[in-house]
Amino acid sequence: MGRRKSGRDISGVIVLDKPLELTSNAALQQVRRFFDARKGGHTGALDPLATGVLPLCFGEATKLSHFALEADKTYVVTAKLGQRTSTSDAEGEVVEERPIGFADAQLSAALEHFTGEQAQSPSMFSALKHEGRPLYYYARQGIDVPRKSRTITIHNITLLELKDDLLTLEVTCSKGTYIRTLVDDMGQYLGCGAHVQALRRTWIEGVVGDMVTPEELAAKAAQCDPESDDFAALDALLLPCDAVIQQIPEVFIEPADAPRFTAGNPAQAVNAEPQAEDVILRVKTAGEEQLLGLGFWRDNKIMPKRVLSIAKI
Numbered sequence: 001m002g003r004r005k006s007g008r009d010i011s012g013v014i015v016l017d018k019p020l021e022l023t024s025n026a027a028l029q030q031v032r033r034f035f036d037a038r039k040g041g042h043t044g045a046l047d048p049l050a051t052g053v054l055p056l057c058f059g060e061a062t063k064l065s066h067f068a069l070e071a072d073k074t075y076v077v078t079a080k081l082g083q084r085t086s087t088s089d090a091e092g093e094v095v096e097e098r099p100i101g102f103a104d105a106q107l108s109a110a111l112e113h114f115t116g117e118q119a120q121s122p123s124m125f126s127a128l129k130h131e132g133r134p135l136y137y138y139a140r141q142g143i144d145v146p147r148k149s150r151t152i153t154i155h156n157i158t159l160l161e162l163k164d165d166l167l168t169l170e171v172t173c174s175k176g177t178y179i180r181t182l183v184d185d186m187g188q189y190l191g192c193g194a195h196v197q198a199l200r201r202t203w204i205e206g207v208v209g210d211m212v213t214p215e216e217l218a219a220k221a222a223q224c225d226p227e228s229d230d231f232a233a234l235d236a237l238l239l240p241c242d243a244v245i246q247q248i249p250e251v252f253i254e255p256a257d258a259p260r261f262t263a264g265n266p267a268q269a270v271n272a273e274p275q276a277e278d279v280i281l282r283v284k285t286a287g288e289e290q291l292l293g294l295g296f297w298r299d300n301k302i303m304p305k306r307v308l309s310i311a312k313i
Contacts, residue, residue, distance in 0.1 A: 006036075006038070007032075007036050007037050007038030007039070008035065008036050008037055008038060008229075008231070009038055009039075009059060009312055010035060010037050010038075010058050010059050010231075010235065010238065011058060011059030011060040011061055011238075011241055011308075011312050012058055012059065012061055012235075012238030012239055012240065012241060012243075013055055013056065013057055013058070013061050013209065013238065013239040013240070013241065013243040013244055014031055014055070014056045014058070014212060014217075014237060014238065014239070015053060015054075015055050015056075015207060015209045015210065015211045015212065015239065015243070016031060016053075016054045016055070016056050016211065016212060016213075016214070016217075017051070017052060017053070017054075017211040017212065017213045018046050018050070018051055018052060018053075018054040019051060019213070019214060020048075020049070020050075020051050021048050021049075022048060023045075023048050024042050024045035024046050024054055025042075025045070027042075027054060027056075027214070028040055028041065028042050028056055030214060031056055031214070031217060032056075032058070034217050034218065034220075034221040034234060035058065035231060035234055035235075036226060036231065037058045037059065038059070039058065039059055039062055040056060040057065040058045040059075040062065041056075041057050041062045041065050042054055042055065042056050042057070042065070043055045043056075043057060043065045043068040043069060043204070043207075043244055044068070044069050044073075044175070044204075045134070046201060047136070047180075047199070048136075049089050049090075049091065049180075049196065049199055050075075050199040050200065050201060051199070051200045051201070052075075052200040052201035052202055052211075053073075053201045053202060053203065053204050053207065053211060054201075055068065055204065055207050055243075055244045057241075057244065058238070059241075059312055060241055060308040060309055060312050061241035061243075061244070063293075063306055063308060064241060064242065064244060064245050064294070064306070065244065067245050067248065067280065067294065067306075068204070068206060068207070068244040068245055069175060070175055071175065071204050071205035071206050071207070071247065072155065072172060072173065072174055072175070072204075072205040073172070073173060073175070073177075073201060073203065073204050073205070074170060074171065074172045074173075074201070074202050074203035074204075075170070075171050075173070075179050075199060075200065075201050075202065076160065076168065076169070076170050076171075076199075076200045076202055077168070077169050077171060077179050077183060077196055077198070077199045077200075078166055078167070078168045078196070078197045078198040078199075079166070079167045079168075079169070079183045079186070079187070079194045079195065079196060079197060080165055080166060080194060080195055080196075080197045081100050081165045081166070081167055081187065081190070081192050081193070081194050082097060082098060082099065082100045082165050082192050082193060082194075083096070083097050083193055083194070083195055084096040084097075084184065084187060084188075084193035084194070084195060085195040087123070087139070087180075087195075088123050088180040088181065088183065088184040088195050088196060089180050089195055089196040089197075089199075090195065090196065090197050090198075092195070096193050097193070098191065098192045098193050099192065100165060100192045101191070101192065102190045102191060102192065106190060107159070107162070107167075107190065110186050110189050110190055111157045111159060111169075113189060114154055114157060114182060114185065114186055114189070115154050115155075115156065115157055116153065116154060117151060117152070117153045118151070118152060118153075118154070119149045119150070119151055119152075120149060120150060120151075120152050120176075120177065120178060120181055120182070120185075121147055121148075121149045121150075121181065122135065122147050122150070122178050122181065123135070123178050123180050123181050123184075130145045135147070150176050152173060152174050152175075152176050152177040153173065153174040153177075154171065154172075154173045154174075154177065154182070155172045155173060155174070156170075156171070156172045157169055157170070157171050158170040158171075166197065167194070170202075172203075179196065179199055180195070180196045180199075183195060183196050204244075205247050206244060206245050206246045206247030206248065207243065207244050207246070208239070208243050208246050209239040209243050212237060217234070217237070220233040220234045220237065221233075221234055240291065241291055241308065242282055242291050245282065248280055248281065248282050248294070249279070249281055249282065250281065250282045250283075250284055251269050251272050251281040251282070251283055251284070251295070251302060252269065252270045252271075252272070252283075252284050252285065252286040252289075253267040253268060253269055253270060253283060253284075253285060253286065253292070253302060254267075254268070254270060254285070254286055255285040255286065255287065255288055255290075258285050258290070258292055258310065259310075261283060261292050261293070261295070261302070261304055261307065262292055262293065262304070262307045262308070262309070262310055264304050264307065265304070266298070266299070266301035266302060266303050266304075267283075267295075267301060267302050268301055268302070269297075269301070269302050270286045274297045274300055275297050276297070277296050277297055277298055278296070279296060279297070280294055280295075280296055280305065281294065281295050281296060281297075281302065282294060283295040283302055283304075290310070291308060292307060292308060292310065293305070293306050293307035293308045294306040294307075
């Protein structure tokens, strides 16, 4: 028999404010140890260079993390103009320097040019996985990995500040967008080159709840007593499992139908109009509003797509 995983069967979400120079997986494992959680995962990695919103899912919430990956995101990025680097960020070696000489009109044109749907090739220093490892693992060993371009959408680019050689932008984009690639491409467009000096993720569509830092979690962990299984101070911070998918509409079924739905059978919706089968829904019990999983309409009933174990939430 395989060795049983240790830890508690807890379910919920922590919206972590990921610090600088920490990988997303290292951040997850640190928080997982605080909670002594048996099962955990995140909803999309941030590069070690980046800080900000990193939702961490535990227990039954991990069943929903895939659906959160599709969400739009907002970043605040500070680009250093006049220099290109080997990694398109401040950690790399400067490979090219050029004078900064663009006019305001050229910058406005650049913001407009890079807004909308476009093809983008990921940086070798991104967290995109190749054979189970992030690309930056290979890049730091000097190994080049073939990468395919992908179609992404930049919904909006807002100029926050231009001071000397530093350009700060707010970028709202689709999943799969690499901000360091955007900055490098924009620097080339402006004729001066650029690289990312600082990057912070500030928003993910559908994610709700206040962010907490590792230091705040450590302080709460110090109030707990694992020997007596007292994790009350930490557990009070856990958000509901669907805190990462609030963009998905709700539908309600009768509490008596909950066991039927979670067993994989269709259930009757309460006071809801049928929608197209490709519309994913958060399925909850009427009145109690307990999340049962995700479903979709078929034959005027709600069919299960991904169900949660009621006993564990």
